[in-house]
Amino acid sequence: MTRGNRAEWDCTMLFYAILFSDCIHSLNPVVWSNVDKLRLFRNEEFAHIARGHLSDVEFQNAISKVENAFLALGLSTVKIQDVKTQTCFPTEQLIHVLKKVDDLKQKGQEKEKEVQEKDKNLQEKEGAIQEKNKRVHETAKELREKEEERKTLEEQLNSNVSSFCILPPKPSHDVTNRDADVCEIIQKLKELKKSAGLSYLFISGNPGSGKSQMASLVAKRCFDAVKESTSTASFVMTLNAENSKTLLESYATFARHLKCPEYAVTNTFTSTDLSTDEKIRSLKTLISTKIELYSSWLIIVDNVTSMSHVDGNLPDSGNGQWAKGQLLITTQDTASIPPSGLFIQHIPVSKGMEPHEAGCLLEMLSGFNDPKMEKEVARVLDYQPLALASAATYVREVRNNKLTPNFS
DSSP, X not given: OTTOOGGGOOHHHHHHXXXXXXXXXXXXXXXXXXXXXXXXXXXXXXXXXXXXXXXXXXXXXXXXXXXXXHHHHTOOOHHHHHHHTOOOOOOHHHHHHHHHHHHHHHHXXXXXXXXXXXXXXXXXXXXXXXXXXXXXXXXXXXXXXXXXXXXXXXXXXXTOOOOEEOOOXXXXXXXXXXXXXXXXXXXXXXXXXXXXXOEEXXXXXXTTSSHHHHHHHHHXXXXXXXXXXXXXXXXXXEEEOSSHHHHHHHHHHHHXXXXXXXXXXXXXXXXXXXXXXXXXXXXXXXXXXXXXXXXXXXXXXXXXXXXXXXXXXXXXXXXXXXXXXXXXXXXXXXXXXXXXXXXXXXEEOTTOSOHHHHHHHHHXXXXXXXXXXXXXXXXXXXXXXXXXXXXXXXXXXHHHSTTOTTOO
């Protein structure tokens, strides 16, 4: 749905967009009610019924529900009248499956007949045992070759990986490059990369200090650098660790980008038998089978409000499958960050932006140039990016008013 291509929507997505999306407001209650009736009909009396048939009475009742809903919505019922007299609704997919079933039955009958003939020949000709053994050996050899071919194809499928870069969401305002801070973080990542194993770099700071955006700038530069220097597959992935639900959703998206089996991802994500943490760990295990196919990677674990809440839900440094990458973790929970060491570094950003960059941000967003005032405003706002952006945007909006074009 987020791609916005309505040509790809199925009826489930269409119902959702009409009934529950935030983009449609003040929908007529009659329209809403009848669209919802069509949705319920589709799910309960058509798509999800336990058997493949309806009685005549059930069918006519179902058709009446649809016809009434169409009439209430002011839609044409011509095609519904045609459907009323139909007794069978074969689909191309069903026909294809039934043909496959018939083919398999025929092959099974042929195989059974062949076995019977062989048994008869064995009873009549004991001397044919040696010949049969020879054929068995040939068949076994063929099966081994087929199995080897299958394994080769499976390995090729599993090794088919591609690079991708999923960054934290951009803010609603423009941002500066913060080159000094970004270069410092990149240098720390390079130092940690020298250690053989998964490494962690923590960026800590109060809300609005620019942690997520710095992580985004760093990750984009790292991804572009790897992409330019080597043809091997790499990736940047962002996990939203604001809460367990957002983290689970991020892991599901992560698994799909790694081309993990969709059935495994969906079954885990929608399971009613597993807790959220169990689902996360299951997806993490699924991802670990794919992640070692990449030469390098960086995972941004964003919006961590409490380190204790993500314990056990992040990659483990002791797992060799995760040894080729790094974690860039943004958090407000400074007190819970482990001490720095061979695999762990910590960069606090609560001090805010560099004075020069803070002034540039104020000028860029406000459209107003007053270096002396910019320095003073930046100092009073403690060089915090979100506060600076808010102040500059306010000035810009006031200056856009014809009554206050000279507001400073």
